[in-house]
Amino acid sequence: MVTIEQVAARAGVSVATVSRVLNNSDAVRPGTAERVRAAIESLNYTPNQAARNLRRNETRVILALAPNFSNPYYSNILTGIGDLAHENGYSVFICNTDGQAENEKKMLEMLEMHRADGAIFLGCQKHYTWLADYAERFPLVQCCEYVPQLPIPSVSVDNYVAARQAVEYLLALGHRKIAILSADNDHISTELRLSGYLDAMRTAGAEVDPTWITRSDRVYSFCSGRACAERLLALPDRPTAVFCISDILALSVIYAAQDMGLAVPQELTVMGFDDIEYTTMHRPLLSTVSQPTYELGRKSTQMLLSAIGTNPAAGTRVFLPHELKIRESSAAPNTI
Numbered sequence: 001m002v003t004i005e006q007v008a009a010r011a012g013v014s015v016a017t018v019s020r021v022l023n024n025s026d027a028v029r030p031g032t033a034e035r036v037r038a039a040i041e042s043l044n045y046t047p048n049q050a051a052r053n054l055r056r057n058e059t060r061v062i063l064a065l066a067p068n069f070s071n072p073y074y075s076n077i078l079t080g081i082g083d084l085a086h087e088n089g090y091s092v093f094i095c096n097t098d099g100q101a102e103n104e105k106k107m108l109e110m111l112e113m114h115r116a117d118g119a120i121f122l123g124c125q126k127h128y129t130w131l132a133d134y135a136e137r138f139p140l141v142q143c144c145e146y147v148p149q150l151p152i153p154s155v156s157v158d159n160y161v162a163a164r165q166a167v168e169y170l171l172a173l174g175h176r177k178i179a180i181l182s183a184d185n186d187h188i189s190t191e192l193r194l195s196g197y198l199d200a201m202r203t204a205g206a207e208v209d210p211t212w213i214t215r216s217d218r219v220y221s222f223c224s225g226r227a228c229a230e231r232l233l234a235l236p237d238r239p240t241a242v243f244c245i246s247d248i249l250a251l252s253v254i255y256a257a258q259d260m261g262l263a264v265p266q267e268l269t270v271m272g273f274d275d276i277e278y279t280t281m282h283r284p285l286l287s288t289v290s291q292p293t294y295e296l297g298r299k300s301t302q303m304l305l306s307a308i309g310t311n312p313a314a315g316t317r318v319f320l321p322h323e324l325k326i327r328e329s330s331a332a333p334n335t336i
Helices: 004-011 015-022 030-043 049-056 073-087 101-112 131-137 159-173 188-203 222-233 247-259 293-308
Strands: 061-066 091-096 118-121 140-143 154-156 178-183 213-216 241-244 269-274 287-290 317-319 323-325
Touching (some): 015 030, 073 091, 091 101, 101 118, 101 131, 118 293, 140 293, 154 293, 159 178, 159 241, 159 287, 159 323, 178 188, 222 241, 222 247
Parallel strands (some): 061 118, 118 140, 269 287
């Protein structure tokens, strides 16, 4: 195996000069740097990356902690994380935590053991104040979800505004009996989307029947959503529209409605949230709030790499733009 000493001898420079060229230092004159690069190429020299990382006390590895791989919402985010990480010479270790704090803490041991340089959380819960201890010692970024009271950098959409706009759109269509299918978890997005729904209804003077507020399981599973939808649509005074806090839940409502003989959107309007790929794979195509998932992944990685590079953005909360995607599952009430 070719050594750095052999490269230095071929180029007629010191080992330190070769090291500076490998690290893209400006301290080497252009002519000398070119001679070193020619020696590297002619000898087909490959730096020992592990040794270089050890000397710098870095691993070039980042953690991505996702709560649920079965939810397609996370796939584009993870792709964005991976793409930008690889562009910057980092590897990504993706962990499925099942949304359990004990699993997340176990994964964070990689930071304490110097097996990763930082971590991106994709599903932290509101009560995760224990993250403060890790954030004081390691670079951390919260993606999609965040702990409101902690000054840890985060990137998401404005869930309150997005939910309120979605419900205001349904109200503008003429709906007044609007239900919400939420989830039984402690995510900040769940709280904010419910608040957006309630405030939009209150401002419009639309009464909210308590039976129109229903919750799936904590992971927004299709089966759980379908069971909620069947109960909701069997009500004597059933809603004419359902705002769902995830697309998986929205698709479950459409399936339940069709099985119960209700036409979407003629007899029931359904609105989702996320804009996963499945929304345009089934008829009717789903109206939804579109999140820039790939950009969420890239932005969270950019913030983490900045923090790893000793330029932390403590307390920075970034909101990326969302968009209402109006498709086939929404219409004015009673349009048959």
